[in-house]
Amino acid sequence: MYSIKMNHVTKTYKSKNGPFTAVNDVTLQIEKGKITALLGPNGSGKTTLIKMICGLASIDQGTIFVNDIDVKKKRKKAVHQIGCMLEGERNIYYYLTVFDNLKYFGLLNLIPKQTLHHRIQQILKLLGLEEKKKEYAANLSRGMQQKLALALVLLKDPDILLLDEPTLGLDVQSSNDLLTMLRKMALNGKTILLTSHQLDLVEKISDRIIFIKNGTIIEDLQSKEKEQDNQQYVYLDLNIPNQQVLQELEHLIYMERENERIWKTPLAHLPEILQYLKDQQVTVKNLTTQRKSLEQIFLELVGDSND
Numbered sequence: 001m002y003s004i005k006m007n008h009v010t011k012t013y014k015s016k017n018g019p020f021t022a023v024n025d026v027t028l029q030i031e032k033g034k035i036t037a038l039l040g041p042n043g044s045g046k047t048t049l050i051k052m053i054c055g056l057a058s059i060d061q062g063t064i065f066v067n068d069i070d071v072k073k074k075r076k077k078a079v080h081q082i083g084c085m086l087e088g089e090r091n092i093y094y095y096l097t098v099f100d101n102l103k104y105f106g107l108l109n110l111i112p113k114q115t116l117h118h119r120i121q122q123i124l125k126l127l128g129l130e131e132k133k134k135e136y137a138a139n140l141s142r143g144m145q146q147k148l149a150l151a152l153v154l155l156k157d158p159d160i161l162l163l164d165e166p167t168l169g170l171d172v173q174s175s176n177d178l179l180t181m182l183r184k185m186a187l188n189g190k191t192i193l194l195t196s197h198q199l200d201l202v203e204k205i206s207d208r209i210i211f212i213k214n215g216t217i218i219e220d221l222q223s224k225e226k227e228q229d230n231q232q233y234v235y236l237d238l239n240i241p242n243q244q245v246l247q248e249l250e251h252l253i254y255m256e257r258e259n260e261r262i263w264k265t266p267l268a269h270l271p272e273i274l275q276y277l278k279d280q281q282v283t284v285k286n287l288t289t290q291r292k293s294l295e296q297i298f299l300e301l302v303g304d305s306n307d
């Protein structure tokens, strides 16, 4: 089941040097109840993508559906499904206290007064902001302000969370707490799409990682592969006379990337796979148990963002 469906989405901005395509023909489905991360260098189009999903930037070409609601045609209804926190933009009132910020946003979002107070307490607790509830937002540290911004997003209990760099400015402990909280929310069925530059954190919590470069998806590491990561794999670089021979092998998984063609097999199945390859006159050029780190993949795929 998909919470977000994007079909051939393109966004072109006007700039001094002429039109600039920030998102280029992106087709993507985001699964419900999963954490999906968008990774890419500065200016690769991540924020633009998020802004289009939550109705803050127009969609030039293509369609976006949020919980099957067309963002172009029914923007208000679609946006209602979403809680969006954009990088660097903290929609908080600096001269209201933490509590009053939450109360104000709650009333603005028509949360009934009877439930609002309880909900505010829950969220303050969740984000470790209880002690700061009487503090003016202006006097909070940057990380605390980030938490408050997130608290406001969570207040209306949206089905889908779009979080642009949610851990930016948070200390290690707060980042980890936040990620743990997001994981729990996903387990409870929330769909979370986030962007981050912190590869290690993303690797820890995401079910799926999508790499973006120049407004295009260049790599999509699906959750299936990630779930299997706990198994020990052997990675094989093969010289195959005929691709056909490998297609029916259950335990030999093909992994296609921009610059490499690699196969992997669970360690337990290696002997039978090697025997089969030998029988089929397939040469093993390289065999390793080392999987590339996400950082290596990222650097290899994204490379110089200007190329």
Ligand SMILES: Nc1ncnc2c1ncn2[C@@H]1O[C@H](COP(=O)(O)OP(=O)(O)OP(=O)(O)O)[C@@H](O)[C@H]1O
Residues within 6 Å of the ligand: 013, 014, 015, 020, 022, 040, 041, 042, 043, 044, 045, 046, 047, 048, 049, 087
């Ligand atoms: N309103 C705008 N007008 C013109 N160009 C824009 C506008 N917003 C973004 N861009 C350009 O579109 C490209 C993609 O920007 P975007 O903010 O989506 O990237 P990003 O991947 O989120 O980057 P970062 O990691 O730095 O946040 C950039 O080249 C940016 O300069």
